[in-house]
Amino acid sequence: MRTERNGLGGVFVVAEVRRSGIHSCTLELVSKARELADARGREVTAIVLRSPSEEPVEPLFRHGADRILLVEDERLGSLNAEVHSRIVAHLIGKGDAEIVLAPATTTGRTLLPAVAALIHTGLTADCTGLEIDAETGLLLQTRPAIGGNVIATIKTPDHLPQMATVRPKTFPVAPPQDRLGRVERPLLDESLFCTSVVCLGEESVEGEEVDIQGLDVIVSGGKGLKRPEGFRLLQELADLLEGAVGASRPTVEAKWISYPHQVGLSGKVVAPRIYLAAGISGAVQHLAGMQTAETIIAVNKDPEAPLFRVADVALCGDLYEILPRLIDAIRREKEERHD
Amino acid sequence: MKIAVLIKQVPDTDEVKMDPEKGTMIRDGVGSLINPLDLNALEAALFLKGERGGTVTVLSMGPPQAERALREGLALGADRAHLLSDRAFAGADTWATAKVLATLLEKTGPYDLVLAGEKATDGETGQVGPEVATLLGLPFATYVSRLSATDGGLEVRRTVEEGYQRLRLPYPCLATVLHDLNEPSMPTLAGKKRGRRAEVTRWGLSDLGLEETEVGLSGSPTRVVRIAHPKITRQTAFYGARDLDRGIAHVVALLKEKALLQGGGQA
Ligand SMILES: Cc1cc2nc3c(=O)[nH]c(=O)nc-3n(C[C@H](O)[C@H](O)[C@H](O)COP(=O)(O)OP(=O)(O)OC[C@H]3O[C@@H](n4cnc5c(N)ncnc54)[C@H](O)[C@@H]3O)c2cc1C
Ligand SMILES: Nc1ncnc2c1ncn2[C@@H]1O[C@H](COP(=O)(O)O)[C@@H](O)[C@H]1O
Numbered sequence: 001m002r003t004e005r006n007g008l009g010g011v012f013v014v015a016e017v018r019r020s021g022i023h024s025c026t027l028e029l030v031s032k033a034r035e036l037a038d039a040r041g042r043e044v045t046a047i048v049l050r051s052p053s054e055e056p057v058e059p060l061f062r063h064g065a066d067r068i069l070l071v072e073d074e075r076l077g078s079l080n081a082e083v084h085s086r087i088v089a090h091l092i093g094k095g096d097a098e099i100v101l102a103p104a105t106t107t108g109r110t111l112l113p114a115v116a117a118l119i120h121t122g123l124t125a126d127c128t129g130l131e132i133d134a135e136t137g138l139l140l141q142t143r144p145a146i147g148g149n150v151i152a153t154i155k156t157p158d159h160l161p162q163m164a165t166v167r168p169k170t171f172p173v174a175p176p177q178d179r180l181g182r183v184e185r186p187l188l189d190e191s192l193f194c195t196s197v198v199c200l201g202e203e204s205v206e207g208e209e210v211d212i213q214g215l216d217v218i219v220s221g222g223k224g225l226k227r228p229e230g231f232r233l234l235q236e237l238a239d240l241l242e243g244a245v246g247a248s249r250p251t252v253e254a255k256w257i258s259y260p261h262q263v264g265l266s267g268k269v270v271a272p273r274i275y276l277a278a279g280i281s282g283a284v285q286h287l288a289g290m291q292t293a294e295t296i297i298a299v300n301k302d303p304e305a306p307l308f309r310v311a312d313v314a315l316c317g318d319l320y321e322i323l324p325r326l327i328d329a330i331r332r333e334k335e336e337r338h339d
Numbered sequence: 340m341k342i343a344v345l346i347k348q349v350p351d352t353d354e355v356k357m358d359p360e361k362g363t364m365i366r367d368g369v370g371s372l373i374n375p376l377d378l379n380a381l382e383a384a385l386f387l388k389g390e391r392g393g394t395v396t397v398l399s400m401g402p403p404q405a406e407r408a409l410r411e412g413l414a415l416g417a418d419r420a421h422l423l424s425d426r427a428f429a430g431a432d433t434w435a436t437a438k439v440l441a442t443l444l445e446k447t448g449p450y451d452l453v454l455a456g457e458k459a460t461d462g463e464t465g466q467v468g469p470e471v472a473t474l475l476g477l478p479f480a481t482y483v484s485r486l487s488a489t490d491g492g493l494e495v496r497r498t499v500e501e502g503y504q505r506l507r508l509p510y511p512c513l514a515t516v517l518h519d520l521n522e523p524s525m526p527t528l529a530g531k532k533r534g535r536r537a538e539v540t541r542w543g544l545s546d547l548g549l550e551e552t553e554v555g556l557s558g559s560p561t562r563v564v565r566i567a568h569p570k571i572t573r574q575t576a577f578y579g580a581r582d583l584d585r586g587i588a589h590v591v592a593l594l595k596e597k598a599l600l601q602g603g604g605q606a
Contacts (some may be wrong), residue, residue: 018500018501019501081478081479081480081481082478082479085473106482106497106499106500107499109465109481110469110481110482112466113433113464113466113467113469113470113473114469114470114472114473116434116466116470116560117434117437117469117473117474120434120560121434121560122432122434122559122560123433123434123466125433125463125464125466126463126464140564145461145463150566150567150568151566151568152563152566152567153563153565153566154562154563154564155561155562155564156560156561156562157562158560159560196478196509197478197480197506197507197508197509198492198506198507199504199505199506200494200505200506200507201504201505202502202503202504202505203505204501204502205502211500211501214500216597242599252519259498259517259519260498260500260502265460266376266460266518269463273597274593274594274597276590294597295597296573297593303577303579308575308577311573311575312573312574312575312576312593313575313576313578313586313589313593314575314576314577314578314586315583315586315587315590316577316578316579316580317579317580317583321583322586322587325583325587326587326590326591329587329588329590329591330591330594330600333591333594333600334600337600337601
């Protein structure tokens, strides 16, 4: 609570550490944290919990961190909600954080609620906007609700720290600056690592990460593909644009594609720069997951498809005719650039 | 095995229509139902009960009408139902909701397992489950897409960005579940009858032994400052059968403009 804490420790960011290393959404948060900390005249601290690694942490400095709290331990290699949240709560408590941010990934959305409960403070989920209120100095947290149909602004007036999870790709990564900071390796009490949960294993899906939330382009397919092979065409287009493949719920239910690809109310909420939907009607539940995309392109043979109503570009016709033509056009354009 | 399932009543988004002018959801006259993922949680609880015996208890905090959601839970096969309803609970954020639910779980427990949905379709925070677990000091797992009960503990598979993580949690523990966990069943006629007759225990603030300042709006660390209804302001460029060439050129131009065609040509 505010009475016991003063928040002079500034803005803390919980880094997203994956098997492939520190995820780029961490840099987005560090960049934003820099802005918020400057508005408050305070420091930015990044917390990195991982198993021992050679990967440098300096990029976090270049994008805004003043200090990195680095905890390396074999036991931190795989997420253990109990242990990780206890350590984060300990570090932000000791550091007297005013604001704590984590990406709204499965990890951040697991850890931060536990941290909020441990230290008794508020937490706003899935924020898409953060700013410091000039008058009160409080963090104003903006988040879409009810599938993006409502935008709520939330504050945490009487508790510290003020905590938020933030959707990946919401804030840009600030240009790198020539700056350094302090790496501290806090010594943690053995009791913080105490757990009765056992990790039985980790598997990657399809031999690769299925992380559609982190990419600029998503090419999604729906029932209109008619057959599972249709996703190959979408994959071809997605590869060309270095994007990911998304899907509507019925295609996931029909097992044409796996659940991590599902976009919508009961799948992922995405906000890529380009969302291309092919053969998706545009039910409210699907729109809830993608309507905040920067640009929406819809391919559908039904001129009345609800998805057309939220699209920037509507291509009305058979997707099996349109997509190959689009793929050709993109290839030609790319080749020209290379000649 | 004693299992508790947290169920929340949410507006039926199936019936929600979009207001094309304002870009908002039209909720008027919309019915309410159990949050879809909570039905998956309940289905899993009933399955485990069938396998290992025990009881399934459903709990909900909400206005008096939330009793209907609980009766639906009873109709589906839950043994007991508890409704937390009190003016003092109104306006609760996830912390204050979790506090009340955790207190009730303590009063009516102990439970070996608590199940919740990964997130609710209205608040979409997914915070209540982990917060309840932490307030009770229970180990927990989120994003669970498979689970099985063994004598040694609850084995779960979490679906995460990189794939899957498999965990074993000792009892008592809490799990929040995804929709691909199972296929929720429909209530039977006999079940419906039972659901109408069975008792729903009501709990108010004084029954919980909590202070008014710990619950509802006054117990909530967060405050909503304002609500905006963003208008969908997209201008749709529509291309029909005869001008698809132009449509495709438009898309390519957009990609170019956004510098998304720079990568190596994988042609
Ligand atoms: C609680 C709940 C949660 C839900 N959550 C989600 C969710 O997370 N995500 C989700 O997507 N859905 C969700 N749904 C389901 C949602 O209501 C719709 O049923 C679903 O989005 C429809 O999928 P679709 O557009 O692929 O299929 P359809 O509605 O069948 O649409 C297929 C479209 O393809 C077009 N088409 C057909 N052939 C062609 C062709 N050759 N070329 C071009 N176009 C063609 C048709 O005109 C049609 O518009 C949820 C539903 C409920 C009740
Ligand atoms: N008022 C409530 N009563 C009972 N369970 C709830 C309530 N609010 C949330 N839950 C549970 O917590 C899950 C996540 O909800 P939320 O954190 O609101 O997204 C839901 O699926 C329910 O299982």
